[in-house]
Amino acid sequence: QKEVEQDPGPLSVPEGAIVSLNCTYSNSAFQYFMWYRQYSRKGPELLMYTYSSGNKEDGRFTAQVDKSSKYISLFIRDSQPSDSATYLCAMKGTGTASKLTFGTGTRLQVTL
């Protein structure tokens, strides 16, 4: 079993839809949770970063962490064609400087 599970998609939604992206994990030591966006043949771009449980909102993006269920989510409101990309969840344990463990990524396509 992988430490971090993420549905690879592809997920296709119409412009303006609310998108929900999710990851589950098995390692209870994870404390820091991140979402990256990766366009084709580019480097990952950090979107959201959350410590421990709770919600965090930034513009059209909301990140949620439920440590009791080992489940994290990223919501994108009013989705745009420019949101079409692969979304990677990543997490790490205690100690700010340590390796990230990634999900495989979910490919999202927002259609006109």
Add this chain to the structure above:
Amino acid sequence: NAGVMQNPRHLVRRRGQEARLRCSPMKGHSHVYWYRQLPEEGLKFMVYLQKENIIDESGMPKERFSAEFPKEGPSILRIQQVVRGDSAAYFCASSPPTGSAEQFFGPGTRLTVL
């Protein structure tokens, strides 16, 4: 403020040759991480370095791979005697010295082994 820089962006090597990948972290960042991304897979951690020190190399293959981050100059990921299975995108990330868990990624080096 320049981001993480990697070069070359594309590298083609024949089996048995050496590949050298370079990474310059963001200004003020002293922590460097290398990750590998195989087609249709997520990023896999390889090694974590600070200046002149390897902190965690638990993701590095035991043979042919090495990394360094000298006092001056970029971090180098070196792959000796490359094989076709080494073909992948290699990403470098950096983070500040203290107080932040965020890692910022470079554009990657795409290695193709013929």
